[in-house]
Amino acid sequence: MATAASDAVHFISLLILSGHVAGRIRYSIQEELEQGAFVGNIAEDLNIGISELRTRRFRLISDDTKKYLALNLENGMLFVSERIDREQVCGEHSLCSLAYKISLDNPPEMHSVAVEIIDVNDNLPHFSKSAFSLRINELLAPGARFPLESAHDPDVGTNTISTYQISRNEYFDLELQKRSNGDVIAELSLEKSLDREEQPTFYLVLTAIDGGIPQRTGTAQIIITVVDVNDNAPVFDHKLYRANIRENTPKGTLVTKVSAVDLDEGTNGDLVYSFTSHTSPSTRELFELDPVTGEIKVEEVLDFEKAHIYELGVEATDKGQYAQVGHTKIMVRLIDMNDNAPEIEVMSSSNMVPEDAQIGTMLAEISVSDPDSGENGQVQCGVDKNLPFKLQKISSNNYNLVTSDALDRETVSVYNISISSWDRGAPPLSASKHILITVSDVNDNAPRFTQSTYNVFLMENNRPGASIFAVAALDADLDRNGMLTYSVVDSRIQDDSATYIVTINSKSGNIFAVRSFDYENLKQFRFKVKAQDAGFPKLSSTAIVNVIILDQNDNAPVIDSPLMWNNTASLEIARQSLYPGYLVTKIIASDADSGQNMRLSFQILEATDKSLFNIGLHSGEIKTMRNLKIEDATNQRMVIHVRDNGQPRLSSTITIIVSVLANITERMSSELHQHRNVSQFSGPNVYLIIIFGSTSFIFLAIIILLLLLKCKQNRTHNVEETRCCFPSSKWRSTDAFNRRAVLHEGLHYSGAAPTLPLSGTCHYAVGLSAESSKCDFLFLKPTLNSNDMNTRITIGRE
Structure with a gap:
């Protein structure tokens, strides 16, 4: 942009200095050419040599920000540098061209270049909307016209819209008109009368066609809605409706539904249903008619015995300006039903029965009835077979409720007896009534201890009067029959009465020790406790309490x-x-x-x-x-x-x-x-001394007996007379002692000193050995005469 401005200033200064302006060059090209497409050879058209293009600063100057065209400084050719959209560059103008300046230096020259952009049919005709709506009254006469929306085509000349077409139909056609500026206008013409009830809507396709080669088209949908007129009366789908319903049908039950059709639309086709004046007020109270849906429902209870058939008149009215009405009739027939259940009445009743009541005891008198007739009025009666009760039939509709089995209050204390009655209708109806029977208690259950034997572990030296245990018994009976008292059954414990050793709380069953127990004197004892109720006759049971005394370390060694x-x-x-x-x-x-x-x-x-x-x-x-x-x-x-x-x-x-x-x-x-x-001397020591003394005496007697037997044996064998170790002179002899016999028959004791031969008179004395203080045994000491041996030998145990 800055380069173009500087070139323009330079060009103006050249004009001022030289006053020389060259002629104008014109080219024509089509829009939408590809980039690099040839436009013209400016160097040849301006008679400029190829070598001068760079030396004279050959350049292309444009006021447009977009550079649609460019110069090739190598050969002086003008070519397309950017795609050219004629509709974007010139809009809807019929003539469209791009203006450029060719500038040269040394000497300065300026030439005008105009490039005309020729339109091509590259755009489709299009409508502002894809669909248009028209509303046409069904009563309009043929020949009526309705202007249609025109299509738009940005192309110009023969490439713009040249005509319109509409889809084939028998009701509408197109009328075309051409305006002064050449635009074509289409109008819709009604060719045949409309009937909304026959065809309420038309869908037509409007096509716009341009004059280019090849031709291009654009379409839009025309939706024609036929406006309704209230020209049809409502018509019911049946002239007579029939319905069969059961009597006592619940309120709100659908009887039937009437339906009418009105070919009109909108308010002309909106219907309201109602009963006609021919329907009686009492019938209107029994049935309800929905004014919108036409549903007829039960409003009140229907009774076959009052009326068998009901006739209803119904009309349908539309909401048009001039309302039209249609009529129909409904016949409602009632079906008789077994609609009365049996009725049970308790004439007399006893609400309580003792549990020991005899089988067949009467508890209540019952009467049943059914207002229906025939089989619907024939009734039967019964009770649950799992209960210890039954009904005894007295007459056709009278029964007695009696016991059928033994009662046990502890198993079931209250019976809710359901007495059922049913008729023979189809389907059968039934009724029930409940009688509450309470079983009163009798004393038929003895108390039961939780255990037959209780083991109580009690530490010795217990505190007298303290609780040592608690027994518990259960009695399934009620009131006085279940009130228990506890007692200790009199028995002997170490020659004392059990009641002197333990006592029991008659209400709670807590057992108390009357005295303190000593494990060393009494290790275990048992007694019986009795639980007895207060019924008549009184019932009781017993349990054994086994008290085991536990030892405490209360005795020193x-x-x-x-x-x-x-x-x-x-x-x-x-x-x-x-x-x-x-x-x-x-x-x-x-x-x-x-x-x-x-x-x-x-x-x-x-x-x-x-x-x-x-x-x-x-x-x-x-x-x-x-x-x-x-x-x-x-x-x-x-x-x-x-x-x-x-x-x-x-x-x-x-x-x-x-x-x-x-x-x-x-x-x-x-x-x-x-x-x-x-x-x-303690008790055990005395016993030991007595036992030891007895043993020693027996031992000494055996020794003496053995000595006597030995002496007798020696005399029998004519052995040389010996002194038999007794102090009596009866046994002394002047003969010498047989040393061989003595050697053979010396005294032998366990642990004794070596046996020595004895000579001369021998005496035995009883005395204590030196170790008697240690072993508490008695010993025999043989004494020798000084003539034989001046030695004392002690025979004993170390």
């Missing part, structure tokens, strides 16, 4: 052995016996408790020398751990702690004094000869 004096026991041991593992003594203790509470353990709390003795944790055996040394004390003191495994743990202690003797013949400690308090 009791040391049974060795024997103690003021919780102290003394022992004497020969020095040569003290080797590692030697059993000094064994602590025997007992605990009156049970389980873990009686599981005992032993421990040395204090000792003169803890390295000399140890004690088994559970055995209670005190053994030496090493040999006795010279520097060790001869009196060793130990404090033994005995405790159980209960919670809390209980314990006892014993002090043991061990005296170490130089040899076995030493006298026992003077402590053992001290008077012992008889009260220190």
Whole structure:
């Protein structure tokens, strides 16, 4: 744009300077040529050499912003540089051209170039809308004309619209007129009378045709609506309608539907239905007519017994300016129905019956009836077969309600008896009535405990008067028949009455201990409780309560052995016996408790020398751990702690004094000869002493018997008379003692010293050995005469 302006200024200055303007050159081309199409050879037409085109600045100048044409500076030809649309460049003008200037320098020259654009038929005729509507009254006479919308074609000359055509039909044709400017106008002409009822709408196609080669066309649809006139009366599809309905048909039930047709349209064809004046007011109350749809429905209950047939007159009226009317008639016939259900009446009734009532007990008197006639009035009556009741027929329509089975209030306490009655109509109608019967209670159920046996675990040393358990019994009866009282059945528990040991709350069933229980004296007991109702006769049942006393750790261990004096026991041991593992003594203790509470353990709390003795944790055996040394004390003191495994743990202690003797013949400690308090001997110790003494006596008797038998045997075999070891002179002899027999028949005891031959008179004395303080056994000591052997031999157990 700026280049074109500068070229124009330069061109004007050349005109002013030189005053020379060249002639005008004209070219003609068609629109829509392709880019590069040849327009003309300007260099040849202006007689300018090819070599001068660049030296003289040969150029094309245009006032248009679009460069439709361009110059080729190589050959001076003018060509199309952009597609040219004549309708876009010149619009609807018949003449269309493009103006350019050719400018040269040295010397300056200016030439005009006009390029005429020739129109081609490149546009279709088109209408402003694709469809047009016309409304034509059906009463118009033939010859009427109606102007039509014209089409538009941007082409000019012969390429513009030249004629119109309409689709073939027998009612309309086209009339063409040409205006002064050459445009063609089309009008629609009515050729035949219209009837909207025959054809209410016409669809025609209007075609616009131009004069170009080839011809081009454009179309539009013409929709012609025939305007209705109220020239038709409504016509019903039936002159007489018939309908059969059942009596007692519910309100709103459709009887029939009338329908009329009016060939007119709009308000001329809108119909309103109504009853005619020939329809009675009473009939109008029974039926309802919808004025729009023509539906006839039941308005009130119809009764066959009042009327069998109803006749209705109906008319249809259109809404035209001059309304027209059509008529019809409806015959409605009623069908008789079994429309009366039986009626049940309870004449007399008892609302309560005892559960022990006899079968056949009457509860109610019932009467049934049906207002219908014939089979519709014949009725039957019954009750549910699953109930313990039945109906006994007294007469044709009278019944008695009686019991048919045994009653049990605890199973079913209330019966809602439904009495049904039905007739023999088709279909049968039925009715029902409910009678509420309450079953009264009798005392026919004994109380039942939740368990036949109750196990109660009770810790000993319980608080007297505290609740230890609660029993519960159930009674299915009501009121007094179900009111229970609890009691303890009198029985013996350790020579005491059960009522002195436990008691029970007669209302709640809570059981209380009258006294505190000791597991060591009473580990388990049982008693019976009774539950009894307040009915008549009174019914009861019992249950066993088994009370198991649980042990508490309430007894400390009791040391049974060795024997103690003021919780102290003394022992004497020969020095040569003290080797590692030697059993000094064994602590025997007992605990009156049970389980873990009686599981005992032993421990040395204090000792003169803890390295000399140890004690088994559970055995209670005190053994030496090493040999006795010279520097060790001869009196060793130990404090033994005995405790159980209960919670809390209980314990006892014993002090043991061990005296170490130089040899076995030493006298026992003077402590053992001290008077012992008889009260220190416990019950178990007394039993042990008695058993041990009896055993020793029997053992001694057996020894004496064996000696007597031996002496008798020697005399029988004429063996040399011996002294049989009795102090009596009856058995003495001056003969020498048979040494061989003595050697054979020396006394043998377990653990005794080696047997030596005895000579001379032999005496046996009973006495205590040096170790009697340790083992509490008696020993026999043989005594020899000083003439035979100046030696005393002690026969006994180490």
